[in-house]
């Protein structure tokens with residue numbers, strides 16, 4: 001038994017891994033990757049526009065918005081540096097989310113080979129450095145490169161502002177804290193000398209220490225944005241540690257070992273009243289709904305049941321209230337793939353079927369969490 005495992009806190013840690021990135025919308029799909037913009041990024045732009053307008057009028061606000069959008073484009077290019085390098089190693093990137101503190105390319109899996117993670121993490125800053133160098137060369141060609149004497153005259157040049165912003169972005173990204181690239185570079189360098197989980201723990205703790213320092217500095221100097229960034233970095237470091245812990249704990253497990261095999265099902269013609277009886281009878285909260293031949297038609301969760309009762313009453317059929325269609329996980333599916341599908345379904349459980357399509361198990365979030373906690377508790381540190 002490992003005394004370091006605190007069920008309450010660790011359960012929270014494990015469950016955080018399943019949270020999908022909500023509050024974002026898709027802007028475009030490029031090379032198989034969804035480019036998404038987080039709601040807070042739009043909010044930030046709106047807020048900045050209003051404050052720029054108040055400070056310098058509409059023209060100034062429009063110009064600064066232009067700069068902001070140009071920088072947004074540079075950030076997307078930066079992210080595609082990561083994405084293309086990951087692709088080179090055979091790792092797809094389903095989506096990239098643009099947040100107020102920058103972009104986060106979410107790879108379908110984390111490269112286990114430290115050298116690959118190092119190169120993927122460095123590819124983004126390399127793109128940013130190339131953009132900055134390109135802008136500097138272009139400005140130099142026009143004789144506009146900043147010197148100590150002409151700094152004031154050139155204020156307001158879009159290219160120069162963009163150059164400065166990219167330089168700031170480059171150095172910010174190289175701070176060794178998750179989810180910044182520097183954090184991944186740091187982890188990869190550590191992982192060349194120690195196990196992946198230990199390297200992640202060390203890198204995450206370092207990032208959190210830096211975030212606390214940055215947050216306190218922001219507090220002392222009254223820089224709100226620094227405090228916000230520090231808080232975000234602090235949380236992201238914890239999330240990175242949680243997801244790595246979960247992945248390591250689940251390595252080698254198949255869906256067969258994670259699913260529950262003793263559970264109740266509901267026939268499609270059952271009423272919500274019968275479903276309520278079943279719900280109150282035991283601890284099961286999600287019920288596969290099956291047809292006469294035993295094949296899965298949908299899933300009735302607690303939420304669907306309550307909503308169905310409110311909208312249609314207890315005598316309506318479960319078929320009208322259940323979630324459908326639901327993904328069916330095949331037996332033999334590895335841990336990570338099963339977890340990803342469950343997470344993406346947005347449901348608390350998914351049915352597991354055998355090769356003939358017959359229902360054989362139920363994969364629930366609760367069961368996975370328990371399994372991971374048990375494995376962490378018995379695993380040697």
Ligand SMILES: [Zn+2]
Nearest residue numbers: 124125173181
């Ligand atoms: Zn990056």
